[in-house]
Amino acid sequence: MSVINTEAEVLLDLKDVVAGYGNLTALHGVSLNVKQGEVVALLGANGAGKSTTLRTISGLIKPSAGSLRWKGASIVGNAPEKILRLGVSHCPEERHVWPEMTVAENVELGGYLLKSKTELQRRKDIAFHRFPRLKERAGQLAGTLSGGEQQMLAIARALMSEPTLLVLDEPSLGLSPKMAFEVFDVVREINSHGVSILLVEQNVHNALSVASRAYVLETGRVIAEKSSESLLNDPDLLSAYLGG
Amino acid sequence: MFDLFLQFVVNGLVNGTFYALSALGLTLIFGLMRLVNFAHGEFYMMGGLLGWVVTQKLAMDFFSGLLLVVAIMALFGWLLDRYVMVRVRDKGPEPGILLTIGLAIFLTNTALMIVGTAPQKVLAPVSSAPLFIGPIVITQVRLFAIAVSIVAIVGARLLIQKTKLGKAMRATFQDATAASLVGINTASIYASTFALGSALAATSGMLLGSIYVAQASIGGLISLKAFVVVILGGMGNFAGAVLGGLILGVAEALWGGYVQTGTVDMVGFALVILILFFRPYGLFSVRAERA
Amino acid sequence: ADTIKIGVIQPLTGSVAYNGAADVNGSKIAVKERNAKGGVLGKQVELVIEDGECQPSKTVSAAEKLVQQDKVPVISGAFCSSATIAAMGVAQKYKVPLLSGVSSKSDLTERGNEWFFRTAETDGLLARAFAKILVDQLHLKKIAYIGVNDDWGRGGMTEFSTQIEGMGGETAMKLYFDHGTTDFYTMLTRVRAAKPDGVFVAAETQDGSILVKQMKEVNLQSKVFGVGSWATADFARLAGDASQGIHAAVPYAYTIDRAENKKFVAEYKSAYGELPGKYSAAGYNALNIIMDAIERAGAADPDKIRQALAKTDYNGPNGSFKFNSKRQAYGFDAVLVRLNKGEPEIVAQATVTADE
Amino acid sequence: MLEVKSLSKSFGGIHAVQDIDFSVAKGSIVSLIGPNGAGKTTCFNLITGFYRPTRGQVLWDGADVTATNPHSMARLGVIRTFQKTNVLRNLTAFENVAHAQYLKGRTPLWRTFWPSSETAAVKKEISESSFAILELMGLGKRLHVEAGALSCGELRLLEVGVAIAAKPRLLMLDEPAAGLNTREAEGLAELLSALPGKWVDSILLVEHNMNLIMKVSDNIVVMNFGKKLATGTPAEIQHNEQVLEAYMGKAA
């Protein structure tokens, strides 16, 4: 677990972000930040707005108010592509693999913005090394993979862009306990190389085992921001919102 | 007797190639993009009429004329997608169907108003004098058109299967959210596919306009046949579309040759029914859906 | 009212719009001429043109609108026989005369509808006038027939083949194609294999021009003759060299040598920049006949117009028109033309007669 | 109640399920666990007739029901949920549950056009049990929200509600707790334990949440690479070295 480093540069900074779907407002002013090299967890009950927050960050949803800054510069209204180029990679909820493409094609497209073929190959090798199961199934159509296999594929794909900030939405969803641990190992490993991570995870203990800080979200508002230790020592908060 | 058969088959193959060519744009827009584009025939029609304008009115030669027409139609398709089609994206298939029906009606009748109802001729690039190959008769211009068709079809297939752009297209149409998350500019992918589809439709309209005629009200007929070809091939599969076109062409030729000419159009539709009966997803198609 | 309204229903959209538009163009010339000379009954004539799309239901809508909304006392139209039949019902119900210069299906005038008049030649009449000339002059024994698969194409083929067979001609085959067909190779391959002396074709400009072009492409040597709008500049332009030497039996050609025609052709050309075809003439004649009838009727009253129509004796670009008791026109000329360097040269001329 | 015998399925060269045997007794909760891609979902698809087995048998109350089509299985009382969320997206949560009670409200086709073909009593019953089920699933407040607008976790619960509404005898749940947080998963565990005998006869469960599995299962079948690795009570499985090695990893 990394120590909170107050001096580190703030990478991502959300202030009073309001966002939603059509007429429905899901976020009523969310403020949070992620600093260089940090792992931050975003916790909260079902429907609290965690995924919506992540979608707003990666540009899938445009906020209707509030500010969204990347290294100090506003990124409100930027297209997902532009945000990815800045170094934010989002592994979405529900996997979103391309069903009628092979596993290999799915992985390759994760490195869509790469120009160099050798670099693409290198990253592909790393991905297949991390997830040997995917290597076995390289030629299989992604739509026919099992649920967990698809989840691995989605994570592998998000890692292909080697981002500065990795945004993970429930990465362990549908993974076996063993596989989930392996994924968290991967998270730790890339974090050790200086990649910051913003993580949504239902299993609080897993989440807090990698995160240094956590925000707790309730119905579209941040109701707490704490270091992992103090949160683990706050059984009231844990049981009230997260079921520790 | 055998010579006759051979000639029928060759006629069918030539015609089939033309079917495949005129369905190419639709293979992109309908087959891959999954937009039921009723205005496909109208794009074809625009290609033919523009071809007439550039070769006859502006007296350009066929090839520079073709380049100009392709550029115009690509721009047209691009703008159409960026400002119109984009508004019904993600709203299910029906708004797209209605929109393209409206568009087809608009284009046909506007063309009718502007250039009139008369059939027009696109200046052919090569001669249409008969050419005898053994017992078979064919014309130079047809051979030329076949060559162009093959280039266009193979080119389109390579583009979709092998290039990064092609992969980005497939990714976008299968899951646009995921595509935008890996950095694909989905809006521009949609627009370029639409532009490419329109340009291909127009190319076939101009090329075939030089062999047949170009006319404002030709669209509906072209659309019908093109839908048949795309479906026979199995949606978005270029090899399939080519085979679909060839099968259609040869079946029509043989039916017309040995059975009855008045009902050749029925052959295509009967074939659709028959093939889909045995292969519900067309001749070539992959299914990746699971419960 | 200070104008006299006349309704026109033609297909202005869809696949036969080309021909419908030609009819309307001809109609407009007739009205323009007349209005320049002071109009009818001292009033200017106003055309109310509706699109019937060659569809029965749309044609009925158009006819209903013309009669009920525009209160026209007489209608010219429609084009396709099926649409005309539908409009005939409306005409009869409201007792408004309907005059068609185009619909050729023989039995239209056999239905006892006293509000319906026809100035078009029927296929039977045309066949009777020319079959003999064709057989004798072109020395045709064995003939292959190709026709568009609609009432007009089928009618023309049946009438001509019966007449020609009656004169000892032999029918090699009868082939139909659908309107809008672009590829005739299969058909022509069959025809070529049968080695006929002549090929009869019933087709309109678009299909016909592609067909004769492809005849040349497949090196078909037989003589070609037929019915359809072939004596037109458009046809020659579209078919190019392939039109050379083709014969066509038509009710009208712009080369007809009559004073009335020269005037018509000149006016048409100056108005539209092109030469009139058979449908332009049909529209022109229909409107002139209607306007004459109104003048003679002395009032824009449907029933009076009907009575006046029956007594028509009109001299048009292609001869004079009278109606028989079934309100079928006769007395006008039809011509057999041969296309030479794109010009329809008149080979023979015959007067269309009608049996009572 | 349910018994499968040497059930097998291969896709091309992939042997997704090989010679699986197990049974579910009335009143019990049986869990199917195993690493990702072990073949659990495929087993579900085989039992409910979405796939046809390459080999093997499915017995229901002793009768052979191998490769019976899905809706007929549902009529026999075998109702399943899906791993990839499947709901009626454009309908509200309430309508979802109400529509799922199709079998209860069903009238013969020929009576469709008969006035009063549906009695008010049946309608009321459906409506009442819909409320009850949504309340049970903790979705009481989200009654009239379109399913498409629910969050992921809520959808999982709704799906379970939909399955319960269809009056199963055997309820087959494919990862119902995926996307639920620890507390919600605990709630679900309690709910599931309470179901047999009341809303359903038995449950066949696929899940990766070990707490839940251990809490509710009477019996556990462990799969690995399509084969059966072990079977036993939660306590036995918890101490099975092979299972720990293949499935739990470091968690042990």
Place this chain on the structure above:
Amino acid sequence: MKFERNVLVGFLILSMLLGAFLQNDYFLHLLVLVLMYTMLASSLNLIVGYVGEFPLGHVAFFGLGAYTVAILSAPSVGVPLTLTIPAAAVVAAAAGWLIGRITLRLNGPFFVIITLAFSEVLRLLAGNWISLTNGPMGISSIPHPALLDMVPWLQGKRGFVMLGVLLAAITFYVGYRLVYSSAGRAAVTLRENRYVAQSVGIDPFRYSMFVFVIAAFLAGVAGAYYATYISFVGPEVFGFPFTATMIIIVLLGGKGSLIGPVLGAVIVTLLEAYLREFKELRLSLFGLIVMAVVLFAPDGVMGYVRQRFLPFFKRASHA
């Protein structure tokens, strides 16, 4: 549900009153068209809106209905109107069953095109089977229905309006009962999600088939009405223009609601009549208007209304 029923009944009453009191035959003609399109579009809407598939060949059943009437009521056969209309409906329904057996196994674009293929085959058959259909020449000897001649008040267009109201009422009744029956709910479940439907015990084929046959039946009625009114039937009754109009009506009005097709029929008929003023521009404008409606109300007019005035539609009682 109640709201829908009231609107439909209101529409019928209004049509009847208009039929009784309107003097202008052109307006009566438009009313007849509205009624015919209402029936046709309502039947298509059952498939599009409640099975969720998109048949491009629904016109097949309309055409079969029209031809049945044409053939049966020819003077040489002389079957009266009271029998020809039911016969048309039954023929269409039987064809629906046959065609459904083949087409309903497919879905999505494949279903769209295979249904189109069927209607085109029928169109070409009608154009070539001379001995039965008189080929492209069509059948023009459909007599004015004797039934409408019996009561003097019903003579002329008024009789057709009343006949139309009656047939539309039947259409509405059948549609309404279907939609709010367990079969209708099963179809909706199927439309929304095939997997869920199957796993709660719904036989997909059975219900899509049921709705398909009913829709064919109603389209046959519309075709019969058309044939009796226009008194001419040719292969064009299987043609694409009808299909296009039908689709425009359903989608413009708003699919998946019983009111949508009625609204669409009224709008499209009036629009077509009104646009006659614009001569050459007519269809270009029509195309533009269709496009504009899609852009501003992608779910059709009813979809728009539903969105704007949601409170009217208490959806809770849907079960």
